[in-house]
Amino acid sequence: MAEDPERIEREIERTRAKLGADLDALEEKINPKKVAHRSVDRAKEKAAEVKDKVVGAAATAKDKVTGGDSATSPDGQSEGGGLGDKVAGLAGTARQKAAPLAATAREKAVPLAATAKEKAATRAGLDPQTADTREVASAVAGGAWQTVRDQTRRNPVAVGAAAFLLGVLIGR
Numbered sequence: 001m002a003e004d005p006e007r008i009e010r011e012i013e014r015t016r017a018k019l020g021a022d023l024d025a026l027e028e029k030i031n032p033k034k035v036a037h038r039s040v041d042r043a044k045e046k047a048a049e050v051k052d053k054v055v056g057a058a059a060t061a062k063d064k065v066t067g068g069d070s071a072t073s074p075d076g077q078s079e080g081g082g083l084g085d086k087v088a089g090l091a092g093t094a095r096q097k098a099a100p101l102a103a104t105a106r107e108k109a110v111p112l113a114a115t116a117k118e119k120a121a122t123r124a125g126l127d128p129q130t131a132d133t134r135e136v137a138s139a140v141a142g143g144a145w146q147t148v149r150d151q152t153r154r155n156p157v158a159v160g161a162a163a164f165l166l167g168v169l170i171g172r
Contacts (some may be wrong), residue, residue: 043105
């Protein structure tokens, strides 16, 4: 029994659209600039967590020392005297020590992003020293897209089979 050609064409168009969306999602995941941004964001989150833990521990210690009396001035310093002031000073010291952690995380993430950019630029045939990040990302994405287009033109049956398989797997 022959299938309706229009229905087959609609299925092919849906498959192409789905494949395009999958390729866009893949490009989003492997884009060097976005990978670097995600790494920096994770480092910032970790530094913020450490800072929060240190500040929380200092506040808890201050409350235990002052007996729960945590009267503070608007600048966060204890208005009581003696040991409470020392604990507040320790909290300030902890804040000062946590701040460089965030800076260190940023310092380590920037070279990683630069290295990723250099590798991507070299693979795209661009000069890593003069190429702009957007230019590198565009070249890499364009090269990947061109490769996919070339492969699909050479073997459309395999692409159809892969798209079908992908649809079956995603549909589960």
